[in-house]
Amino acid sequence: MSRVLITGATGLVGGILLRMLQNDPRVSAIAAPTRRPLHAGAGIFNPHDPQLTDALAQVTDPVDIVFCCLGTTRREAGSKEAFVLADYTLVVDTALTGLRQGARHMLVVSAMGASLNSPFFYNRVKGKMEQTLTEQGWPRLTIARPAMLIGERKKRRVNESLFAPLFRLLPGDWKSIEARDVASAMLNTAFSPMAEQVIILSSSELRQRAND
Numbered sequence: 001m002s003r004v005l006i007t008g009a010t011g012l013v014g015g016i017l018l019r020m021l022q023n024d025p026r027v028s029a030i031a032a033p034t035r036r037p038l039h040a041g042a043g044i045f046n047p048h049d050p051q052l053t054d055a056l057a058q059v060t061d062p063v064d065i066v067f068c069c070l071g072t073t074r075r076e077a078g079s080k081e082a083f084v085l086a087d088y089t090l091v092v093d094t095a096l097t098g099l100r101q102g103a104r105h106m107l108v109v110s111a112m113g114a115s116l117n118s119p120f121f122y123n124r125v126k127g128k129m130e131q132t133l134t135e136q137g138w139p140r141l142t143i144a145r146p147a148m149l150i151g152e153r154k155k156r157r158v159n160e161s162l163f164a165p166l167f168r169l170l171p172g173d174w175k176s177i178e179a180r181d182v183a184s185a186m187l188n189t190a191f192s193p194m195a196e197q198v199i200i201l202s203s204s205e206l207r208q209r210a211n212d
Contacts, residue, residue, distance in 0.1 A: 001026060001027070001028035002026055002027055002028065002064040002065050002190075002191075003027075003028055003029040003030075003031075003061065003062055003063050003064045003065075004021055004027055004029065004030050004031070004063065004064065004065050004066075004067065005030075005031045005032075005033075005059060005063045005065070005066045005067070005094070005097065005098050005101070005103065006018060006021065006030065006031070006032050006066075006067040006068075006069065007032075007033060007034075007052065007056070007067075007068050007069065007070050007090070007091075007094045008067075008068060008069030008070040008071065008109070009032040009034055009038060009069070010034055010035070010036065010038065011069055011070070011071065012149060012151045012152075012179045013069045013071075013109055013149065013151075013179045013182050013183050013186075014067075014069030014070075014183075016151070016179055016180050016183040017067060017069060017183040017186060017187065018030070018032060018038075018041075018044075020183055020184070020187050021067075021187070022041055022042070022043060022044070024187065026191055027043075029043065029045070029061070030043055030044045030045065031044075031045045031047075031059045031061065031063065032044050032045070032046050033046070033047045033048065033049075033052060033055035033056050033058065033059060034046060034047075034048045034052070034055060035048065035049065035050055035051075035052050035055070036048060036050075045059075045061075047059065052090050052093070053090065053093050056093055056094065056097045057097075059097055059101060060101070061101065062101050062102045063097075063098050063101040063102060063103045064102070064103055064104060064105070065103060065104075065105045065106075065107070065190050066094060066095065066097075066098035066103045066105070066106045066107065067107050067108075067186060067190070068091050068094045068095070068106070068107070068108040068109065069108075069109045069183075070086060070087065070090055070091050070094070070109075071086070071087055071109055071111075072086045072087060073122070074121065074122060080121065083121075083122075083125065084125055087125050087126065087129060088125050088128060088129045088132075091108060091129050091133070092129065092132055092133070095108075095132075095133055095136060095138075096136075099136065099138075104138075104139045104140060105138070105139065105140040105141075105142070105190060106133060106136075106138045106140070106141050106142070107141075107142040107144070107186045107189065107190055108129075108130075108133060108141075108142070108143055108144065109144050109146065109182065109186075110126045110129065110130055110143050110144060110145050111123065111126045111145060111146070112145045112146060112147045112202070112203065113126075113145075114126035114127045114129075114130055114143075114145060115127040116128060116131060130143055134198055138197070138198075139197065140194055140197065141197065141198045141199070142186070142189050142190075142194075142198075142199050142201065143198070143199070143200045143201065144182055144185065144186060144201050144206055145200060145201065145202055145203070146177045146182050146203050146206055147175060147176055147177055147203045148176040148177070149176070149177060149178075149179045149182065150176050150177065150178050150179065151178060151179035151180065175203060177203045177206060177207060180210075181206055181207050181210040182206055182210075184209075184210035184211075185201060185205075185206040185207070185208075185209035185210040188209050188210065188212045189201070189209055192212070
């Protein structure tokens with residue numbers, strides 16, 4: 001039985017993953033710190049605070065596995081600084097909380113094209129996040145790099161609405177992916193043997209693992 005920490009549980013992938021974790025007999029406890037309270041759910045410890053770092057600080061029980069599904073866009077965040085806070089700082093804070101509570105496996109949603117050397121600000125921030133988590137020395141680190149996500153968001157993203165039909169037609173890793181597949185792949189990977197210390201999953205690999 002595993003004790004789980006998850007951030008981003010109010011988002012697209014995180015919300016689906018949280019429901020999967022609730023129904024998984026391999027999970028004994030779930031800590032889901034959020035900015036705003038979740039709907040009541042059995043077996044979920046939900047510290048909440050407008051400052052997510054303060055909510056994370058309330059996680060003091062041991063943890064085995066960490067899932068981080070935090071992510072936004074620069075448009076949604078409102079500024080570069082706010083985007084870095086959401087997609088870098090709070091992700092790193094999630095990881096540090098998990099390490100402090102004894103977690104051995106970190107699984108995080110990044111993005112296709114994440115790279116420190118990318119000409120795009122979004123991808124550079126994602127690349128920096130990945131590098132920082134790698135340098136933390138996790139016994140197991142899983143990085144999911146999905147293409148454009150498909151799913152019902154509470155708040156629609158303009159670019160996803162405009163480009164989703166096109167991305168459904170693209171080949172291989174460029175093809176858009178269902179958020180449910182990303183969540184399923186992360187859950188399956190969390191409970192599967194893995195020889196590599198660090199594994200990076202593309203959209204094609206995520207789709208494959210979703211069906212394992």
